[in-house]
């Protein structure tokens with residue numbers, strides 16, 4: 001059985017990936033969707049033409065990862081595409097944040113992403129594709145989003161190295177680095193508990209449908225990194241030329257406007 005596995009599928013980018021993959025000419029036999037909110041996954045399953053297997057899992061929990069391992073062992077699917085989209089950020093200075101919240105963010109954005117990839121790799125073969133959802137935040141340290149930006153640098157670095165390791169097996173790995181996206185739950189979740197004036201505006205934010213279309217296209221081209229919009233491409237290029245101390249100062253100024 002050929003399948004696609006998408007984490008973070010109960011909203012935002014993950015849900016948009018499920019819709020886009022189920023609308024492709026060549027569809028997988030099943031799409032496995034992972035997130036904590038079962039009812040949202042069930043709703044999504046009713047909206048797409050592909051059969052959907054719902055895995056209501058909290059990827060930061062050891063027992064839930066074990067359940068994923070067991071489900072894979074039971075069904076032994078041929079995983080053609082894996083999208084690791086589960087993740088979140090929190091706006092706020094580190095000194096004002098809960099240590100447990102920061103650790104939880106690292107657990108989901110970094111540890112869970114690695115563990116899910118690791119569990120699924122034995123079920124992938126030549127021409128299979130992995131899309132790791134990082135962020136343009138991976139390119140520079142961001143005061144006010146420090147742990148989040150660092151976690152996404154981890155994802156970018158890990159994905160680029162993994163790509164080379166998997167090259168002999170013919171498995172493609174693409175790190176996706178979008179700019180702000182307005183039609184997902186990311187910004188409201190990131191703002192929960194934020195002090196007023198931390199980051200006030202999210203100018204030129206894009207849309208999940210376009211990010212997903214571009215990410216799937218770039219992954220088919222086997223690109224190592226996808227900067228799916230003009231804003232993220234520009235920031236990626238600027239990162240090559242502007243020293244971090246200057247770009248950080250620019251961010252600190254702009255985020256308060």
Ligand SMILES: NC(=O)c1ccc[n+]([C@@H]2O[C@H](COP(=O)([O-])OP(=O)(O)OC[C@H]3O[C@@H](n4cnc5c(N)ncnc54)[C@H](OP(=O)(O)O)[C@@H]3O)[C@@H](O)[C@H]2O)c1
Nearest residue numbers: 008010011012013036037059086087135180181184185186
């Ligand atoms: N939106 C942006 O501006 C933006 C920009 C760049 C990168 N990104 C990245 O894109 C990815 C997707 O974000 P999004 O914008 O689509 O935000 P979103 O709408 O908030 O989606 C996040 C997804 O992660 C799932 N999730 C959260 N905690 C989880 C856990 N413990 N276990 C399993 N699943 C969990 C959520 O589902 P449940 O709550 O049901 O578990 C949800 O489906 C994230 O990695 C984010 O960092 C977003």
